[in-house]
Amino acid sequence: MTSNRVLQLDAVSVDYDKVRVLDGISLTIRPGEVVGVVGESGSGKTTLARTVLGAVAPAAGQVHVAGRDVNRLRGRALRRWRRSGAVQYVFQDPLRSLDPGIPVADSIVEGLKIARIPAAEVARRRAAALEAVGLDEDLVTRLPSGLSGGQRQRAAIARALVVEPRLLVLDEPVSALDAASRDHVVQALIALRDRRGSDLAMLVISHDIGSLAAMSDRLVVLDHGQIVEDGPTRGVIAQPQHPYTQRLIASVPVIHTTSANRP
Incomplete structure:
Protein backbone atom coordinates (compact mmCIF):
# COMPACT_ATOMS: atom_id res chain seq x y z
CA MET A 1 0.00 0.00 0.00
CA VAL A 87 -6.73 1.97 14.06
CA GLN A 88 -9.25 2.64 16.82
CA TYR A 89 -12.94 1.76 16.99
CA VAL A 90 -15.72 3.85 18.56
CA PHE A 91 -18.85 1.89 19.42
CA GLN A 92 -22.43 3.03 18.99
CA ASP A 93 -22.89 2.57 22.76
CA PRO A 94 -20.10 4.41 24.64
CA LEU A 95 -20.66 2.24 27.70
CA ARG A 96 -18.98 -0.57 25.75
CA SER A 97 -15.79 1.52 25.91
CA LEU A 98 -16.13 3.14 29.33
CA ASP A 99 -15.92 1.10 32.54
CA PRO A 100 -19.07 2.01 34.53
CA GLY A 101 -17.26 1.53 37.85
CA ILE A 102 -14.35 3.97 37.44
CA PRO A 103 -14.10 7.69 36.63
CA VAL A 104 -14.27 8.50 32.96
CA ALA A 105 -10.80 10.06 33.07
CA ASP A 106 -9.32 6.71 34.14
CA SER A 107 -11.15 4.84 31.36
CA ILE A 108 -9.81 7.27 28.79
CA VAL A 109 -6.17 6.54 29.63
CA GLU A 110 -6.50 2.89 30.67
CA GLY A 111 -4.75 1.61 27.56
CA LEU A 112 -1.84 3.99 28.01
CA LYS A 113 -1.29 2.85 31.57
CA ILE A 114 -1.36 -0.81 30.52
CA ALA A 115 1.31 0.06 27.94
CA ARG A 116 3.34 1.72 30.75
CA ILE A 117 3.41 5.12 29.12
CA PRO A 118 5.08 7.66 31.48
CA ALA A 119 2.65 9.58 33.69
CA ALA A 120 3.55 12.98 32.23
CA GLU A 121 2.85 11.73 28.70
CA VAL A 122 -0.43 10.13 29.84
CA ALA A 123 -1.53 13.48 31.29
CA ARG A 124 -0.53 15.34 28.12
CA ARG A 125 -2.39 12.96 25.82
CA ARG A 126 -5.51 12.97 28.00
CA ALA A 127 -5.61 16.76 28.06
CA ALA A 128 -5.13 16.93 24.29
CA ALA A 129 -7.85 14.33 23.63
CA LEU A 130 -10.34 16.04 25.95
CA GLU A 131 -9.67 19.40 24.31
CA ALA A 132 -10.14 17.83 20.87
CA VAL A 133 -13.66 16.63 21.75
CA GLY A 134 -14.65 19.66 23.85
CA LEU A 135 -14.80 18.07 27.31
CA ASP A 136 -13.64 19.70 30.55
CA GLU A 137 -11.14 17.93 32.80
CA ASP A 138 -13.49 18.43 35.79
CA LEU A 139 -16.34 16.68 33.97
CA VAL A 140 -14.45 13.41 33.46
CA THR A 141 -13.79 12.96 37.18
CA ARG A 142 -17.35 11.57 37.27
CA LEU A 143 -18.51 8.02 36.59
CA PRO A 144 -20.03 7.44 33.13
CA SER A 145 -23.51 7.48 34.68
CA GLY A 146 -22.92 11.12 35.65
CA LEU A 147 -22.51 12.24 32.04
CA SER A 148 -25.08 12.78 29.33
CA GLY A 149 -25.20 10.42 26.36
CA GLY A 150 -23.41 12.93 24.15
CA GLN A 151 -20.72 13.56 26.76
CA ARG A 152 -20.14 9.82 27.13
CA GLN A 153 -19.77 9.43 23.38
CA ARG A 154 -17.28 12.28 23.23
CA ALA A 155 -15.38 10.64 26.10
CA ALA A 156 -15.33 7.37 24.15
CA ILE A 157 -13.88 9.25 21.17
CA ALA A 158 -11.25 10.80 23.47
CA ARG A 159 -10.38 7.30 24.70
CA ALA A 160 -9.71 6.28 21.10
CA LEU A 161 -7.67 9.41 20.41
CA VAL A 162 -5.19 9.11 23.27
CA VAL A 163 -3.33 6.30 21.52
CA GLU A 164 -2.86 8.62 18.52
CA PRO A 165 -4.34 6.39 15.80
CA ARG A 166 -3.91 6.86 12.07
CA ALA A 176 -28.45 6.42 20.03
CA LEU A 177 -28.42 10.13 20.97
CA ASP A 178 -31.08 12.81 21.20
CA ALA A 179 -31.00 15.69 18.74
CA ALA A 180 -29.00 18.08 20.95
CA SER A 181 -26.41 15.46 21.90
CA ARG A 182 -26.15 14.34 18.28
CA ASP A 183 -25.34 17.88 17.19
CA HIS A 184 -22.66 18.20 19.89
CA VAL A 185 -20.95 14.99 18.76
CA VAL A 186 -21.15 15.95 15.07
CA GLN A 187 -19.64 19.35 15.81
CA ALA A 188 -16.90 17.70 17.91
CA LEU A 189 -16.02 15.42 15.00
CA ILE A 190 -15.92 18.34 12.56
CA ALA A 191 -13.63 20.27 14.92
CA LEU A 192 -11.48 17.17 15.39
CA ARG A 193 -11.02 16.76 11.66
CA ASP A 194 -10.13 20.41 11.21
CA ARG A 195 -7.69 20.32 14.14
CA ARG A 196 -5.89 17.07 13.27
CA GLY A 197 -5.68 17.55 9.51
CA SER A 198 -3.59 14.86 7.83
CA ASP A 199 -2.69 13.24 11.17
Whole structure:
Protein backbone atom coordinates (compact mmCIF):
# COMPACT_ATOMS: atom_id res chain seq x y z
CA MET A 1 0.00 0.00 0.00
CA THR A 2 1.37 3.42 -0.90
CA SER A 3 2.05 6.01 1.81
CA ASN A 4 -0.87 8.20 0.73
CA ARG A 5 -3.40 5.53 1.73
CA VAL A 6 -4.40 4.99 5.35
CA LEU A 7 -6.96 2.40 4.29
CA GLN A 8 -7.14 0.40 1.09
CA LEU A 9 -9.69 -2.32 0.39
CA ASP A 10 -9.33 -4.17 -2.91
CA ALA A 11 -12.32 -6.23 -4.12
CA VAL A 12 -13.18 -7.37 -0.59
CA SER A 13 -15.99 -9.90 -0.15
CA VAL A 14 -17.26 -11.34 3.12
CA ASP A 15 -19.56 -14.35 3.61
CA TYR A 16 -21.66 -15.26 6.65
CA ASP A 17 -23.12 -18.78 6.59
CA LYS A 18 -22.66 -18.94 2.82
CA VAL A 19 -24.48 -15.61 2.38
CA ARG A 20 -22.45 -12.84 0.74
CA VAL A 21 -22.61 -9.79 3.04
CA LEU A 22 -19.95 -7.68 1.33
CA ASP A 23 -19.48 -8.10 -2.40
CA GLY A 24 -16.36 -6.79 -4.12
CA ILE A 25 -15.81 -3.68 -1.98
CA SER A 26 -12.97 -1.40 -3.12
CA LEU A 27 -12.36 1.66 -1.00
CA THR A 28 -9.45 3.95 -0.15
CA ILE A 29 -9.04 6.59 2.55
CA ARG A 30 -6.19 9.09 2.46
CA PRO A 31 -4.53 10.81 5.44
CA GLY A 32 -6.83 13.45 6.92
CA GLU A 33 -9.86 12.31 4.92
CA VAL A 34 -13.26 11.71 6.50
CA VAL A 35 -15.31 9.13 4.62
CA GLY A 36 -18.94 8.53 5.54
CA VAL A 37 -20.54 5.18 4.74
CA VAL A 38 -24.33 5.27 4.65
CA GLY A 39 -26.86 2.51 4.16
CA GLU A 40 -29.94 1.00 5.73
CA SER A 41 -29.86 -1.88 8.21
CA GLY A 42 -28.50 -5.00 6.55
CA SER A 43 -26.49 -3.10 3.95
CA GLY A 44 -23.18 -4.43 5.35
CA LYS A 45 -21.94 -1.30 7.15
CA THR A 46 -20.92 -2.93 10.44
CA THR A 47 -19.38 -5.90 8.63
CA LEU A 48 -17.27 -3.41 6.68
CA ALA A 49 -16.06 -1.84 9.94
CA ARG A 50 -15.23 -5.22 11.47
CA THR A 51 -13.33 -6.22 8.33
CA VAL A 52 -11.21 -3.08 8.54
CA LEU A 53 -10.40 -3.95 12.16
CA GLY A 54 -9.34 -7.47 11.25
CA ALA A 55 -12.21 -8.96 13.28
CA VAL A 56 -13.72 -10.53 10.15
CA ALA A 57 -11.66 -12.41 7.57
CA PRO A 58 -12.72 -11.71 3.97
CA ALA A 59 -13.54 -14.56 1.63
CA ALA A 60 -11.77 -12.64 -1.14
CA GLY A 61 -9.80 -9.45 -1.62
CA GLN A 62 -7.20 -7.58 0.40
CA VAL A 63 -7.35 -5.19 3.36
CA HIS A 64 -4.44 -2.83 4.04
CA VAL A 65 -4.59 -0.54 7.07
CA ALA A 66 -1.83 1.93 7.94
CA GLY A 67 0.64 0.02 5.79
CA ARG A 68 -0.16 -3.47 7.05
CA ASP A 69 -1.79 -6.31 5.17
CA VAL A 70 -4.42 -7.22 7.75
CA ASN A 71 -5.29 -10.47 5.95
CA ARG A 72 -1.85 -11.87 6.68
CA LEU A 73 -1.91 -11.18 10.42
CA ARG A 74 -2.71 -14.12 12.66
CA GLY A 75 -2.65 -14.87 16.37
CA ARG A 76 0.00 -12.94 18.26
CA ALA A 77 0.85 -10.73 15.26
CA LEU A 78 -2.80 -9.66 14.92
CA ARG A 79 -3.08 -8.92 18.65
CA ARG A 80 0.15 -6.91 18.56
CA TRP A 81 -1.09 -4.91 15.58
CA ARG A 82 -4.36 -4.14 17.35
CA ARG A 83 -2.49 -3.00 20.47
CA SER A 84 -0.35 -0.68 18.34
CA GLY A 85 -3.34 1.65 18.13
CA ALA A 86 -2.98 2.40 14.41
CA VAL A 87 -6.73 1.97 14.06
CA GLN A 88 -9.25 2.64 16.82
CA TYR A 89 -12.94 1.76 16.99
CA VAL A 90 -15.72 3.85 18.56
CA PHE A 91 -18.85 1.89 19.42
CA GLN A 92 -22.43 3.03 18.99
CA ASP A 93 -22.89 2.57 22.76
CA PRO A 94 -20.10 4.41 24.64
CA LEU A 95 -20.66 2.24 27.70
CA ARG A 96 -18.98 -0.57 25.75
CA SER A 97 -15.79 1.52 25.91
CA LEU A 98 -16.13 3.14 29.33
CA ASP A 99 -15.92 1.10 32.54
CA PRO A 100 -19.07 2.01 34.53
CA GLY A 101 -17.26 1.53 37.85
CA ILE A 102 -14.35 3.97 37.44
CA PRO A 103 -14.10 7.69 36.63
CA VAL A 104 -14.27 8.50 32.96
CA ALA A 105 -10.80 10.06 33.07
CA ASP A 106 -9.32 6.71 34.14
CA SER A 107 -11.15 4.84 31.36
CA ILE A 108 -9.81 7.27 28.79
CA VAL A 109 -6.17 6.54 29.63
CA GLU A 110 -6.50 2.89 30.67
CA GLY A 111 -4.75 1.61 27.56
CA LEU A 112 -1.84 3.99 28.01
CA LYS A 113 -1.29 2.85 31.57
CA ILE A 114 -1.36 -0.81 30.52
CA ALA A 115 1.31 0.06 27.94
CA ARG A 116 3.34 1.72 30.75
CA ILE A 117 3.41 5.12 29.12
CA PRO A 118 5.08 7.66 31.48
CA ALA A 119 2.65 9.58 33.69
CA ALA A 120 3.55 12.98 32.23
CA GLU A 121 2.85 11.73 28.70
CA VAL A 122 -0.43 10.13 29.84
CA ALA A 123 -1.53 13.48 31.29
CA ARG A 124 -0.53 15.34 28.12
CA ARG A 125 -2.39 12.96 25.82
CA ARG A 126 -5.51 12.97 28.00
CA ALA A 127 -5.61 16.76 28.06
CA ALA A 128 -5.13 16.93 24.29
CA ALA A 129 -7.85 14.33 23.63
CA LEU A 130 -10.34 16.04 25.95
CA GLU A 131 -9.67 19.40 24.31
CA ALA A 132 -10.14 17.83 20.87
CA VAL A 133 -13.66 16.63 21.75
CA GLY A 134 -14.65 19.66 23.85
CA LEU A 135 -14.80 18.07 27.31
CA ASP A 136 -13.64 19.70 30.55
CA GLU A 137 -11.14 17.93 32.80
CA ASP A 138 -13.49 18.43 35.79
CA LEU A 139 -16.34 16.68 33.97
CA VAL A 140 -14.45 13.41 33.46
CA THR A 141 -13.79 12.96 37.18
CA ARG A 142 -17.35 11.57 37.27
CA LEU A 143 -18.51 8.02 36.59
CA PRO A 144 -20.03 7.44 33.13
CA SER A 145 -23.51 7.48 34.68
CA GLY A 146 -22.92 11.12 35.65
CA LEU A 147 -22.51 12.24 32.04
CA SER A 148 -25.08 12.78 29.33
CA GLY A 149 -25.20 10.42 26.36
CA GLY A 150 -23.41 12.93 24.15
CA GLN A 151 -20.72 13.56 26.76
CA ARG A 152 -20.14 9.82 27.13
CA GLN A 153 -19.77 9.43 23.38
CA ARG A 154 -17.28 12.28 23.23
CA ALA A 155 -15.38 10.64 26.10
CA ALA A 156 -15.33 7.37 24.15
CA ILE A 157 -13.88 9.25 21.17
CA ALA A 158 -11.25 10.80 23.47
CA ARG A 159 -10.38 7.30 24.70
CA ALA A 160 -9.71 6.28 21.10
CA LEU A 161 -7.67 9.41 20.41
CA VAL A 162 -5.19 9.11 23.27
CA VAL A 163 -3.33 6.30 21.52
CA GLU A 164 -2.86 8.62 18.52
CA PRO A 165 -4.34 6.39 15.80
CA ARG A 166 -3.91 6.86 12.07
CA LEU A 167 -7.52 5.77 11.43
CA LEU A 168 -10.62 6.22 13.58
CA VAL A 169 -13.57 3.94 12.78
CA LEU A 170 -16.88 5.13 14.21
CA ASP A 171 -19.87 2.80 13.98
CA GLU A 172 -23.19 4.67 14.28
CA PRO A 173 -21.66 7.23 16.68
CA VAL A 174 -24.81 9.40 16.96
CA SER A 175 -27.71 7.05 16.33
CA ALA A 176 -28.45 6.42 20.03
CA LEU A 177 -28.42 10.13 20.97
CA ASP A 178 -31.08 12.81 21.20
CA ALA A 179 -31.00 15.69 18.74
CA ALA A 180 -29.00 18.08 20.95
CA SER A 181 -26.41 15.46 21.90
CA ARG A 182 -26.15 14.34 18.28
CA ASP A 183 -25.34 17.88 17.19
CA HIS A 184 -22.66 18.20 19.89
CA VAL A 185 -20.95 14.99 18.76
CA VAL A 186 -21.15 15.95 15.07
CA GLN A 187 -19.64 19.35 15.81
CA ALA A 188 -16.90 17.70 17.91
CA LEU A 189 -16.02 15.42 15.00
CA ILE A 190 -15.92 18.34 12.56
CA ALA A 191 -13.63 20.27 14.92
CA LEU A 192 -11.48 17.17 15.39
CA ARG A 193 -11.02 16.76 11.66
CA ASP A 194 -10.13 20.41 11.21
CA ARG A 195 -7.69 20.32 14.14
CA ARG A 196 -5.89 17.07 13.27
CA GLY A 197 -5.68 17.55 9.51
CA SER A 198 -3.59 14.86 7.83
CA ASP A 199 -2.69 13.24 11.17
CA LEU A 200 -6.02 11.44 11.42
CA ALA A 201 -8.40 9.83 8.95
CA MET A 202 -11.93 8.76 9.85
CA LEU A 203 -14.36 6.13 8.58
CA VAL A 204 -17.82 7.08 9.90
CA ILE A 205 -20.57 4.51 9.45
CA SER A 206 -24.19 5.54 9.86
CA HIS A 207 -27.71 5.27 8.53
CA ASP A 208 -28.06 9.01 9.27
CA ILE A 209 -27.19 10.65 5.98
CA GLY A 210 -27.81 14.11 7.44
CA SER A 211 -25.06 13.74 10.06
CA LEU A 212 -22.66 12.29 7.50
CA ALA A 213 -23.36 15.17 5.12
CA ALA A 214 -22.27 17.62 7.82
CA MET A 215 -18.94 15.99 8.65
CA SER A 216 -17.64 13.90 5.73
CA ASP A 217 -15.45 14.76 2.76
CA ARG A 218 -16.65 11.75 0.77
CA LEU A 219 -19.86 9.81 0.93
CA VAL A 220 -20.00 6.09 0.15
CA VAL A 221 -23.44 4.54 -0.29
CA LEU A 222 -23.73 0.85 0.54
CA ASP A 223 -26.67 -1.31 -0.54
CA HIS A 224 -26.84 -5.09 -0.08
CA GLY A 225 -23.08 -5.31 0.40
CA GLN A 226 -22.14 -3.30 -2.66
CA ILE A 227 -20.98 0.28 -3.13
CA VAL A 228 -23.59 1.90 -5.38
CA GLU A 229 -22.23 5.46 -5.15
CA ASP A 230 -18.96 7.05 -4.02
CA GLY A 231 -18.04 10.69 -4.43
CA PRO A 232 -17.47 14.08 -2.80
CA THR A 233 -20.21 14.65 -0.23
CA ARG A 234 -21.52 17.86 -1.72
CA GLY A 235 -21.79 16.30 -5.16
CA VAL A 236 -23.54 13.15 -3.94
CA ILE A 237 -26.06 15.18 -1.93
CA ALA A 238 -26.71 17.71 -4.72
CA GLN A 239 -26.84 15.25 -7.62
CA PRO A 240 -27.27 11.64 -6.48
CA GLN A 241 -26.87 9.27 -9.40
CA HIS A 242 -28.14 5.95 -8.05
CA PRO A 243 -31.87 5.42 -7.34
CA TYR A 244 -31.06 4.02 -3.88
CA THR A 245 -29.10 7.18 -2.99
CA GLN A 246 -31.92 9.31 -4.32
CA ARG A 247 -34.38 7.52 -2.03
CA LEU A 248 -32.13 7.96 1.01
CA ILE A 249 -31.77 11.67 0.38
CA ALA A 250 -35.46 12.13 -0.33
CA SER A 251 -36.30 10.60 3.05
CA VAL A 252 -34.58 13.50 4.89
CA PRO A 253 -36.45 16.84 4.79
CA VAL A 254 -33.35 19.05 4.95
CA ILE A 255 -29.69 18.09 4.53
CA HIS A 256 -26.94 20.60 5.26
CA THR A 257 -23.38 20.21 4.06
CA THR A 258 -20.99 22.56 5.81
CA SER A 259 -18.08 24.68 4.68
CA ALA A 260 -15.93 22.08 6.42
CA ASN A 261 -16.67 19.70 3.57
CA ARG A 262 -13.61 19.76 1.35
CA PRO A 263 -13.73 19.04 -2.39
